[in-house]
Amino acid sequence: MKKLLAILVTTMLLVSVMAPLALAEDAGFVDGKFTETRTITVAHFDRDTEGWDVDNNVFIDFIKQSMLEQYNIDVEFVTTPRWTESDNLPTYLAAGTACDVSYTYSDGTIETYFKQDAVLDLAPLLEEYGEYLTDMVDFFGTNLTWKLDPVEGTIYAIPAVRIETSRINTFVRADWLDKLGMEAPTTTEEFEAMLIAFKDNAELLLGDDADMMVPFALTEDVSWRANNILVSCVADADMNDKTNYIYGYDSRQFLFPGVKEGARLLNKWYNEGLILEDFSLYKMGDSAVDNLIKAGFVGAFENNWDYPFTGGDESIYNMLTEQQGEDAKFIAIDPFQNDAGLTKKVLYSSNGIYIFFPSTNDEPLASLLYLNWMAKLENRMYLQFGEEGIDFEYNADGVRTIVTPDPGYYTRESSNNIDTTMIINGLDQGDATLNAQTKALSYAGVDSYYVELAWNMAMNNGISFANINLGSVEAEEGVSEVLETKRDETLNTAINASVEEFDAVWDAGMQEYLDAGGQAIIDERAEKYNAAYGE
Amino acid sequence: MIKSKHSKWGDYLVVFLCVIMILVFFLPVWNVFVRSFSSPQALIRSDVYLWPVDIDFTAYTLVLTDTTYTWALLWTAMLTIGCTILSMTMTTLCAYPLIFEKLRGRKFINGFIMLTMYFNAGTIPNYLLFKSLGMINSPTVLIFPYCISVFNMIIMRTFLQNIPDSLRESAEIDGANPVRTLISIYLPLSTSVLATLSLFYAVGRWNGYSDALMFMPQNKTYYPIQLLLYNIIQSKESLDAATQEGFSTPGASDALKAAAVMFATIPILMIYPWLQRYFIAGVTLGAMKG
Numbered sequence: 122m123k124k125l126l127a128i129l130v131t132t133m134l135l136v137s138v139m140a141p142l143a144l145a146e147d148a149g150f151v152d153g154k155f156t157e158t159r160t161i162t163v164a165h166f167d168r169d170t171e172g173w174d175v176d177n178n179v180f181i182d183f184i185k186q187s188m189l190e191q192y193n194i195d196v197e198f199v200t201t202p203r204w205t206e207s208d209n210l211p212t213y214l215a216a217g218t219a220c221d222v223s224y225t226y227s228d229g230t231i232e233t234y235f236k237q238d239a240v241l242d243l244a245p246l247l248e249e250y251g252e253y254l255t256d257m258v259d260f261f262g263t264n265l266t267w268k269l270d271p272v273e274g275t276i277y278a279i280p281a282v283r284i285e286t287s288r289i290n291t292f293v294r295a296d297w298l299d300k301l302g303m304e305a306p307t308t309t310e311e312f313e314a315m316l317i318a319f320k321d322n323a324e325l326l327l328g329d330d331a332d333m334m335v336p337f338a339l340t341e342d343v344s345w346r347a348n349n350i351l352v353s354c355v356a357d358a359d360m361n362d363k364t365n366y367i368y369g370y371d372s373r374q375f376l377f378p379g380v381k382e383g384a385r386l387l388n389k390w391y392n393e394g395l396i397l398e399d400f401s402l403y404k405m406g407d408s409a410v411d412n413l414i415k416a417g418f419v420g421a422f423e424n425n426w427d428y429p430f431t432g433g434d435e436s437i438y439n440m441l442t443e444q445q446g447e448d449a450k451f452i453a454i455d456p457f458q459n460d461a462g463l464t465k466k467v468l469y470s471s472n473g474i475y476i477f478f479p480s481t482n483d484e485p486l487a488s489l490l491y492l493n494w495m496a497k498l499e500n501r502m503y504l505q506f507g508e509e510g511i512d513f514e515y516n517a518d519g520v521r522t523i524v525t526p527d528p529g530y531y532t533r534e535s536s537n538n539i540d541t542t543m544i545i546n547g548l549d550q551g552d553a554t555l556n557a558q559t560k561a562l563s564y565a566g567v568d569s570y571y572v573e574l575a576w577n578m579a580m581n582n583g584i585s586f587a588n589i590n591l592g593s594v595e596a597e598e599g600v601s602e603v604l605e606t607k608r609d610e611t612l613n614t615a616i617n618a619s620v621e622e623f624d625a626v627w628d629a630g631m632q633e634y635l636d637a638g639g640q641a642i643i644d645e646r647a648e649k650y651n652a653a654y655g656e
Numbered sequence: 657m658i659k660s661k662h663s664k665w666g667d668y669l670v671v672f673l674c675v676i677m678i679l680v681f682f683l684p685v686w687n688v689f690v691r692s693f694s695s696p697q698a699l700i701r702s703d704v705y706l707w708p709v710d711i712d713f714t715a716y717t718l719v720l721t722d723t724t725y726t727w728a729l730l731w732t733a734m735l736t737i738g739c740t741i742l743s744m745t746m747t748t749l750c751a752y753p754l755i756f757e758k759l760r761g762r763k764f765i766n767g768f769i770m771l772t773m774y775f776n777a778g779t780i781p782n783y784l785l786f787k788s789l790g791m792i793n794s795p796t797v798l799i800f801p802y803c804i805s806v807f808n809m810i811i812m813r814t815f816l817q818n819i820p821d822s823l824r825e826s827a828e829i830d831g832a833n834p835v836r837t838l839i840s841i842y843l844p845l846s847t848s849v850l851a852t853l854s855l856f857y858a859v860g861r862w863n864g865y866s867d868a869l870m871f872m873p874q875n876k877t878y879y880p881i882q883l884l885l886y887n888i889i890q891s892k893e894s895l896d897a898a899t900q901e902g903f904s905t906p907g908a909s910d911a912l913k914a915a916a917v918m919f920a921t922i923p924i925l926m927i928y929p930w931l932q933r934y935f936i937a938g939v940t941l942g943a944m945k946g
Binding site for chain 1: 697699700701702779780783787792869870873874876886887888890901910
């Protein structure tokens, strides 16, 4: 596979060097510009952002104007509601109305339609037009071949580049630690001791509300809300790309060897009364547990690396300050060490949303040029930052800080303009330090110290597993929902079990998971891996 | 009539079960109602169950001053009234001829119509059809495709069939043509079924959002209120999306969500009690003879 990747990239680079020779071949495309205006349609999510209007927006106008001047391409944007896009997309594809440049997180949908010839194979296009796409090749790097089929050589989608790979953090109440005269825990044992101290000192910490004390908050979504704890029980030697390929079907590492011990630890804590008693009742989307955190009843929890800071005025950070006083703060900690004494945790991979062209796209070059145009740093920086003084400003230290303009022409459709700038997830100024500085200042009302700390903790000893693409795994088709349910059931029932019954409950749940298709996936993945790389 | 002790206890049991059932259905709605009046702080502390805590009208102020909500409500109301009138006209015009035994091919037409009740083409073929008719992203897609429900038409037909033929014959003797007979004889005798079916259509249209979601995604101006509501709830609860994107969207407060739900529910709840008696009569009728 690596060979194929190398050939593709080399061909593109080689052809790009010979670009001037090839220019004359396309009569309609002279000196890097179409002689007649070409029109492409581009998909754009709509999140009902106040003030944002696709027909009256500075970023959209910038794209249209720039593309027309530079390439003589007329870009038309077609919006689709963010929250229903996965329902709408199959209809668009089947009916042939999908945009020339489309995107979705459901790569399974794209693959399904690709197999039915409703989605274009990008590999020959990248090869044919590589000479005009140098910015894109530089920017996307290995993401370009992320979905390269090792046998057929096809590419049905290109994932956007995810700049920020930080994923999950553990947060604790710093003011509670102070009140108890404790240091932030640096090991799992210290973390446990801290939870016990929270529980034992409920009256000191919560006064009349002592019975509301929740040392560690969890929800039904255990594999996410305790991911760093579970993963810390995976042997250091197993935190590698091979294990991730074979056992990583589930993006929550549920099948990784050792996760059972993480669940056992949670089961022990649960039985000691350190975990929210009825956590399994709180499903995804239920804000009850967040409300407990905001109300100041929770000592520690895990979630997205910046979770306490997001949500503006209603963020955990701001609500807690408002209700419990200035001192009430959650800080990120990184205590869960594995057998090698390292706080290994899983980071996001560098892939974001999947960009693809439906087969109804009859302007593939113009569509690729659009992506190439956006890949240029100055273009995507404008799309992310906007106008100085309106969408961003420089602070005293010369760091760009994001400003939210009044709803209207200058409104970003979403945080970082993630949809308008479809090729990138996360703010990028071409420099990691600048990015981190800006990031630290980008949460309304939040002291940058806490954000920087959270970022460092989330990235500390983090692993981004490599993308190993050995073709589609047939055993994975149609089982994702069942397996997801079984995963959550197993984790929840096992943690809720008594300490003595833990093994029996876990083993039974895992067996059901494997019987429901998990084993077939592991076997097929192992077989593919061994065939490609040997045992 | 002499009542046995058993039946008395049976009555108690039935009443008891009914009360439980009423509570099961009523309490969640009531809870949403009181949440919509409570302060965000009280909601966060999970203090709100049966009564509003720290009564606060901010959420309603937000909903009522946002023209998106008020327009969606007005538009949905217009849509509901218009669609109900259209649907009732079409249903009557379809059902009425089918009661005439002398209608040629009556059995075939009946069978043909019934077939569409059991076999639906599905979303994508429908999408293609509407697309070729130029209805995609147009509000007409909310009006015409589903303006007649076969099920309702059958209820109507059955009702009309049960009106004695002699009445029709007497009108015919007096020289009335079929249209006149419909207007002067059948419709005045069918008020209960007309009211029931109107309610069926109105409630269906009021609560409907999936047609707008599938066939009119890009025309936000004409989103019915339920789709607007669906998007609000979805956008705030889509942790899945937050996980994929790596950032969380700021959520609306629980009070705002509750207020939006009540805003969309109260109008249709208000017309229910007035039409309830027709509703029950009509449903029973359909069940017996359908």
